[in-house]
Amino acid sequence: MKYFWIQLVLVLGAGTAALIFIRRWDRTNTRAWKRIAFVLFVLANIYAVLRPDDVTWVANRFGVGRGTDLVLYLMVLALAFLALNTYLRFRSLEKKLTDMARTVAISEGARLNQERFDGDSVGKL
Incomplete structure (x- = not known):
């Protein structure tokens, strides 16, 4: 509960970015792989905000000290x-x-x- 507010702000920010991108989906000249990459990036961002210890675990597997x-x-x-x-x-x-x-x-x-x-x-x- 200690980090609830910052997590809420970060998740809402990622969600807002995704909504803006999706609303302008048909007006942008982005290729499909860029769209998929952006959606995956937003999902990874939300997951990292909600589960920071998992990011540290992944970082340790890649030889990086901290998430x-x-x-x-x-x-x-x-x-x-x-x-x-x-x-x-x-x-x-x-x-x-x-x-x-x-x-x-x-x-x-x-x-x-x-x-x-x-x-x-x-x-x-």
Whole structure:
């Protein structure tokens, strides 16, 4: 009962994150494996909050002294994944934007040339 309030806050936070993610499920361009990974992450988070001694047991099996250290290491990996994923997504969007700008520029150039050609031929008739 000693840790009830912090556990309640953490579980509610994880649940809120899951609900926000699920509510925007159809609007996000996330792949299925990212969705599954997020749901598993939320479930693992809730389990770790409710059963911290089990996390320490798992950490000891992996050769890590404390459960909090294991959680920290996993969070560093998750943050690195998030940063890399965001970088790759921005890079992809920049490429798409560049390709679209080039297409518009070529189309506009062709249209202006056609207008100029049509204007010149009308004046010569």
